Amino acid sequence: MKLCANWLPISSELTRQVARRAERAGLWGLGIGDSPHYAELYSACTEALAATERLTVLTSVTNPVTRHLSVHASAARTFRHAGEGRFVLGMGRGDSAVRTFGLAPATVAQLEAALTALRDAVPEQRVLVAASGPRVTDVAGRCADGIIAGAGRDVVALTGLRDAASRARVHSGPFEVWGSVRLAVARHPGEAAELRRRMLPRAISASRFNFSGTFAGKNVPPAMHGILAERYAGYDFAWHGRSGANPVAGLFADRPDIEDYLLDRFAVIGTADECRDQLAALAPVVDGIFLSLLFEDALDQVDLIAELVEDLAGAA
Known part of the structure; x- marks a missing residue:
């Protein structure tokens, strides 16, 4: 099972340091997020590739809305040579990167058209697609090399996405299913409660991405559907992906049961041994896991x- 740290590029120097430490730690890859709150995506990919020798660097993920297809294709060509095959393009419909500017995510049809055109332009480029439901998973099965599943740690939902991708697959060659979780490793058991508090808004952000379109096929308790949909409608993208006390962290302050559910589903928090056991439980249904720090x-x-x-x- 491959492991990939997920990083938002706070600065060029930190990106280089995180990449070097990820390689030294033995991680397979480093995913770099595309967010308007942080540094430019492809510049950060350049920094990470230049700072390492073996580490795979991925966009996790970009979109066909805020950058023209020609920009993605040019970047893929550049990194194919400069990165010696260590670059993977992660693509999705667009979430915080587009909504922050009042734009709409790509439709499923637009995403498929962009992926098809990209594969035609740079046929050797490996592509993963961020998918939380069956429609985008179908597209990935036809047009990509794998999915980054937004289902968190839910084995039922992950299995459903894997099966949907297999049914849609039309090309030969390997197809990977990647899980994605928020990870915080505690130095000692007493630190875990504080890490859960800090990770809560990140778990809520992950759940909103996965659940806001539909609950179908996502194995969410029906009793939670109404309040989840209601609170997601008031989600503040200015705080997307940020840890600690902020407006996103307070969305379910009156429902600690929902907070615990979202943390347990979308985050892995505990000592190294506890985190190892939680991640190992996903090995039968995923080929790799993105560990969002x-x-x-x-x-x-x-x-x-x-x-x-x-x-x-x-x-x-």
Whole structure:
């Protein structure tokens, strides 16, 4: 099972440091997010590739709305040579990167058209697609090399996405299913409660991406559907992806049961041994896992992740 740290480019120097430590820790890859609150995506990919020798660098993920297809194709051509095959393009419909500017995500049809054109322009480029439901998963099965599943740790939902992709697959060659979780490794058991508090808005952000379109096929308790939909309608994208106390963190302050559900589904928090066990449980249904870090503690967290890598790399 491959492991990939997920990072938002706070600065060029930190991006280089995180990339070097991720490689030293034995991680397979480093995913770099596309967000208007942070540095430019492809510049950050350049920094990460230049700072490392073996690490795979991915966009996790970009979209066909805020950048023209020609920009993505040019970047893919550039990194194919400069990165010696260590670059993977992660693409989705667009979420915070587009909504922050009042734009709409690409439709499913627009996403498929963009992926098809990209594969025609740069046929050797590996592409993963961010998918939370069956329609985008179908597109990925036809047009990509894998999906980054937005289902969190829910094995039922992950299995459903894997099966949907298999049914839609029309090309030969490997197709990967990647899980995606928010990860915080505690140095000691007493630190876990504070890490859960800090990670809460990140878990809520992940759940909104996965659940806001539809609950169909996502294995969400029916009793939660109404309040989840109601609160997501008031989601503040200015705070998307940020940790700690903020308006997103308070969306379910009156429903600790929902907070616990979202944390347990979309985050892995605990000591190294506890995190290892939670991640290993996903090995039967995923080929790899994106580990989205507490970005303000990324350097220390990557070092702590190193304790997990050797055991999980052999999990299947």
